[in-house]
Amino acid sequence: MHALLLRRSLVKTHVRNPRAWRFTIVCALISCSTTNIRAQSAISSSHIALQRAVPVDGTYEQSNGSHACDRCEWTPRSSDFANSGLPPREQRAPWWSPVASFVVPGAGQIALNQQRSFAYLVAEGFLLLQAITAQRDGGRARVQYQSLAVDVARKQFGGKFPTGPWDYYESMEKFLESGAYDRNRGGAVEPEIDESTFNGARWLLARQTYWRDARVAPAASSDEYKQALAQYQAEAVRDDFRWSWRDAQLQQDVYRQTIANKNQSFQRATNLAGLVGANHLISMIDAYISVRLRRFGSTGAGVGGVAFKGVETSLRTVGDPAAGRRQLTTSIRLTTRAH
Numbered sequence: 093m094h095a096l097l098l099r100r101s102l103v104k105t106h107v108r109n110p111r112a113w114r115f116t117i118v119c120a121l122i123s124c125s126t127t128n129i130r131a132q133s134a135i136s137s138s139h140i141a142l143q144r145a146v147p148v149d150g151t152y153e154q155s156n157g158s159h160a161c162d163r164c165e166w167t168p169r170s171s172d173f174a175n176s177g178l179p180p181r182e183q184r185a186p187w188w189s190p191v192a193s194f195v196v197p198g199a200g201q202i203a204l205n206q207q208r209s210f211a212y213l214v215a216e217g218f219l220l221l222q223a224i225t226a227q228r229d230g231g232r233a234r235v236q237y238q239s240l241a242v243d244v245a246r247k248q249f250g251g252k253f254p255t256g257p258w259d260y261y262e263s264m265e266k267f268l269e270s271g272a273y274d275r276n277r278g279g280a281v282e283p284e285i286d287e288s289t290f291n292g293a294r295w296l297l298a299r300q301t302y303w304r305d306a307r308v309a310p311a312a313s314s315d316e317y318k319q320a321l322a323q324y325q326a327e328a329v330r331d332d333f334r335w336s337w338r339d340a341q342l343q344q345d346v347y348r349q350t351i352a353n354k355n356q357s358f359q360r361a362t363n364l365a366g367l368v369g370a371n372h373l374i375s376m377i378d379a380y381i382s383v384r385l386r387r388f389g390s391t392g393a394g395v396g397g398v399a400f401k402g403v404e405t406s407l408r409t410v411g412d413p414a415a416g417r418r419q420l421t422t423s424i425r426l427t428t429r430a431h
Contacts, residue, residue: 294323
């Protein structure tokens with residue numbers, strides 16, 4: 093090939109510039125020498141590879157691997173890549189693993205090639221599902237007791253039935269009736285005096301707070317009376333929220349039970365949300381300890397005089413196996429750092 097190119101180059105050079113043919117010959121010879129050196133280097137490399145494939149005892153290592161040599165029946169060994177600079181997959185320790193575990197529990201363990209990543213992911217999905225279910229149940233129970241209050245206790249008084257705050261519905265548990273807000277409509281406000289009702293109890297508390305004697309009324313123009321009346325007006329139930337469970341005590345019991353179910357559901361949702369946060373935190377600590385152990389070893393991973401030995405996470409059966417209850421357990425092994 094180089095000879096053909098040299099011949100063509102000489103012809104063209106001789107035709108165009110007869111004086112430059114010597115320079116062309118020198119360049120062609122240099123190119124041919126470079127090609128020969130590369131060819132000899134490739135042959136030497138192949139020879140070295142063949143010598144490496146043949147063990148000392150003269151036998152070949154048989155394998156059906158995808159990287160085996162078809163001619164010399166040589167298969168790469170793990171020791172051949174010991175100096176590649178890349179650690180084995182089970183010993184890699186990405187620095188971002190703890191951050192990934194904090195965002196998605198188990199993600200850092202996946203990066204670290206740890207089988208317990210599945211336990212974190214399952215726990216996260218289970219806790220989130222339970223928390224969402226508990227929150228939904230609490231919302232349904234809230235709608236139920238609000239509807240029960242309107243349909244039974246408030247319906248007889250008419251009006252638009254606005255939704256009240258939580259304190260209002262809690263008071264409906266404790267008192268059979270709210271009582272009237274003003275016994276003298278059209279004039280000065282006259283508070284409810286029946287102390288068994290909610291408004292009557294509010295008026296009694298206001299009198300005990302500001303009057304010298306709760307049973308003896310001062311003058312309506314006195315500061316004592318005005319202060320007690322102002323407190324009553326701030327705390328008493330207005331006519332729009334008036335209620336009565338009279339002749340409907342059974343429905344009031346159902347109302348109380350519905351509120352109890354709502355409280356339990358929301359409390360359970362709060363507890364599960366805390367467990368979700370704990371799962372994120374434990375997964376992050378687990379990944380951090382694993383990274384420290386792989387990078388610095390058991391003697392360098394630790395805090396103060398305590399060294400980390402490892403982390404174990406398991407899903408264990410609690411109580412009767414037939415009940416299907418499981419408990420996620422994570423244990424951190426510590427040891428005293430040697431001095």
